[in-house]
Amino acid sequence: MILRLNDHGVPVKGLQRNLNKLGSILLVDGDFGPATRDAVLDARVPLNLPGNGDADDELQAAVAAVKDPFPRITSAGATFIARLEVCGPRQYRLQYCHPEWPGEKSGITIGIGYDLKFVTRPEFEADWGGAVPAGAVDRLADAFGVTGSPQLRQAVVDLNFPLGVAMTVFLQRTLPEFLKKTRSIYPQVDGLPPSRAAALVSLVYNRGTDLTGDRRREMRAIRDLLAAGDLNSVSSEIDAMERLWDPQCGLVKRRHDEARLWRSGFAALQLE
Numbered sequence: 001m002i003l004r005l006n007d008h009g010v011p012v013k014g015l016q017r018n019l020n021k022l023g024s025i026l027l028v029d030g031d032f033g034p035a036t037r038d039a040v041l042d043a044r045v046p047l048n049l050p051g052n053g054d055a056d057d058e059l060q061a062a063v064a065a066v067k068d069p070f071p072r073i074t075s076a077g078a079t080f081i082a083r084l085e086v087c088g089p090r091q092y093r094l095q096y097c098h099p100e101w102p103g104e105k106s107g108i109t110i111g112i113g114y115d116l117k118f119v120t121r122p123e124f125e126a127d128w129g130g131a132v133p134a135g136a137v138d139r140l141a142d143a144f145g146v147t148g149s150p151q152l153r154q155a156v157v158d159l160n161f162p163l164g165v166a167m168t169v170f171l172q173r174t175l176p177e178f179l180k181k182t183r184s185i186y187p188q189v190d191g192l193p194p195s196r197a198a199a200l201v202s203l204v205y206n207r208g209t210d211l212t213g214d215r216r217r218e219m220r221a222i223r224d225l226l227a228a229g230d231l232n233s234v235s236s237e238i239d240a241m242e243r244l245w246d247p248q249c250g251l252v253k254r255r256h257d258e259a260r261l262w263r264s265g266f267a268a269l270q271l272e
Helices: 010-022 034-044 057-065 074-086 089-096 121-131 134-143 150-156 163-185 187-191 194-207 214-228 231-244 250-264
Strands: none
Touching: 010 034, 010 057, 010 074, 034 057, 034 089, 074 089, 074 163, 074 194, 074 250, 089 163, 121 134, 121 163, 134 150, 163 187, 163 194, 187 194, 194 214, 194 231, 194 250, 214 231, 231 250
């Protein structure tokens, strides 16, 4: 059965779920809209299946056969974190494919929340490999290891990092590193269901591993709850972090989404 623009239902959900194994970061909502069509077109390149934005039987079988790129949190968990960073595929292409500066203490950021402040040039080259031309790396040189600024961003804002490339780095390099960081403070992460592991990795991806001071008291409480085996109380501590930001701040919604994921799993957030 061919699936195409404006189709709806369970088969479309299956397609979206499988496309996310290729880094499409789609909601699994059963709506074959423009984002799903674009994801089909993107998927045809690595799968070596020329064609249009319709998902024919061959395309559907090929994406179904793709292995999950990060089983510890699954492609649903990777999609969850990526969407928190860049909203979705359309917003990525409109805004985040170019270097950003989130402001304050952040560095110049590219891809899926990849902050150049926290990497050296050799580390960047190891992560991004041949996906970024040498000339582009040269232009980014001043941004490695430093806090960003409007001037730094303006100097590189025309550079383009396609979603497929950004997601490859995210899945193969960034997520494994942040799973290690999560494990360093929450060693129980390896025994959790993928949805709960994804909630913790998302938290550490955004807030780091520092457990000192009053602003980190909920993160310390989560450590203690995990050690005690009181898993059901963890989501309340994630929700409680709302005290740290203005109610309109996007980080408040992020914490509530992580808590909801912990309580209810991927389906509650249209991720499976």
